[in-house]
Amino acid sequence: MESDFKEYPKKCFPTDFWGQVKRTVNGQPVSESQIALIVDAIRQALHLQPDDRLLDLACGNGALSHHFFGECSEFLGVDFSDVLINVARRNFEQPGRKFVLDDVGRYIVRELEPERFTKVLCYGSFSYFPEMTARRVLTQLCTAFLNVERVFIGNLPDLRLHQAFFTDGRDHARELKDPESKIGIWRSEQEFQALAADCGWSASIQRMPQAFYAAHYRYDVLLTRVA
Numbered sequence: 001m002e003s004d005f006k007e008y009p010k011k012c013f014p015t016d017f018w019g020q021v022k023r024t025v026n027g028q029p030v031s032e033s034q035i036a037l038i039v040d041a042i043r044q045a046l047h048l049q050p051d052d053r054l055l056d057l058a059c060g061n062g063a064l065s066h067h068f069f070g071e072c073s074e075f076l077g078v079d080f081s082d083v084l085i086n087v088a089r090r091n092f093e094q095p096g097r098k099f100v101l102d103d104v105g106r107y108i109v110r111e112l113e114p115e116r117f118t119k120v121l122c123y124g125s126f127s128y129f130p131e132m133t134a135r136r137v138l139t140q141l142c143t144a145f146l147n148v149e150r151v152f153i154g155n156l157p158d159l160r161l162h163q164a165f166f167t168d169g170r171d172h173a174r175e176l177k178d179p180e181s182k183i184g185i186w187r188s189e190q191e192f193q194a195l196a197a198d199c200g201w202s203a204s205i206q207r208m209p210q211a212f213y214a215a216h217y218r219y220d221v222l223l224t225r226v227a
Contacts, residue, residue: 007083017063020087023124025213037212038123038154039067045152045206045222046119048072055117055145057104057137058125062088065121069097072119076100078107105133114145123154127184134185138199142225151201151223159186161217192221202226 016029023030048054048071056065059077061084069075075097079085088099100107104125120141129137141148157165159176165183166172175181187195189205196203201223208215 014087017061017087017091020084021060021063021124030213034213035064037208038064041206041208041220042068042121042123042152042154043071045220046121046150048119052118053116055120055148057108057120057122058128059088059099059121060084060125062092062099064123066092066097068121069094074116076117078102078104080104105129105136108137108140109144111144114140115147117145118147118149120145120148120151121154122151126153127157127186128179129185130179131185134195135199138196138201138223141223142200149224153221153223155214155218156192156221157183157186158217158219159188159191162186165217189219196221196223197226200226 023035046052046054046068048068050071050073052072053074054068054072054076056075056077059065059079060081062077065075065077065088069092073096077085077088077099079088079099079101080103082101085099085101093099102110122137126134138151141151162172162176175183176186179185193203193205202225204222204224206220206222208218208220
């Protein structure tokens with residue numbers, strides 16, 4: 001999967017932002033109406049306020065991130081792909097809205113001022129984190145990023161619905177728990193809720209409208225602190 005996010009974007013046009021991050025259907029970038037559904041879901045979940053400081057983990061090229069620049073006081077995006085971070089810096093970076101090249105699993109324990117952030121976004125990437133990294137990220141967000149109130153993790157593949165995606169009749173069982181596979185790790189809603197609870201979070205499962213191109217096999221999660 002590393003080549004998908006470090007090498008594949010080089011093959012795309014410089015302004016093919018959705019193609020670069022493979023937000024596509026049958027190889028074609030999704031429509032702006034589909035992106036609007038994603039943006040609306042994130043807005044409703046995070047409840048961004050003017051004084052919020054937003055952290056976007058595995059932010060890619062910033063094409064999604066920049067939709068929220070006007071709704072927070074500070075933004076930081078982190079991604080391990082130098083190609084995508086360069087696109088983000090070239091097209092979207094501005095004062096108070098920065099992009100950093102780093103592996104999320106490494107960044108999450110090295111951030112020097114974790115208390116500054118109040119909201120966190122991770123869209124379309126969490127399933128590619130190895131299990132140990134996934135737990136490290138969620139645990140660190142809970143224990144070190146003490147002012148984070150809400151974490152939105154979007155576009156997670158639902159294990160229960162994997163056959164709605166794999167329609168070729170073949171056995172894909174070996175791919176379902178492999179973070180290096182094309183979709184990454186598939187988890188049921190219950191699995192993700194248990195993972196979140198282990199790391200100190202309460203997880204609320206959310207579903208996109210049926211008009212969303214991946215609604216038939218993906219879900220979103222909103223994490224809030226356990227009362």
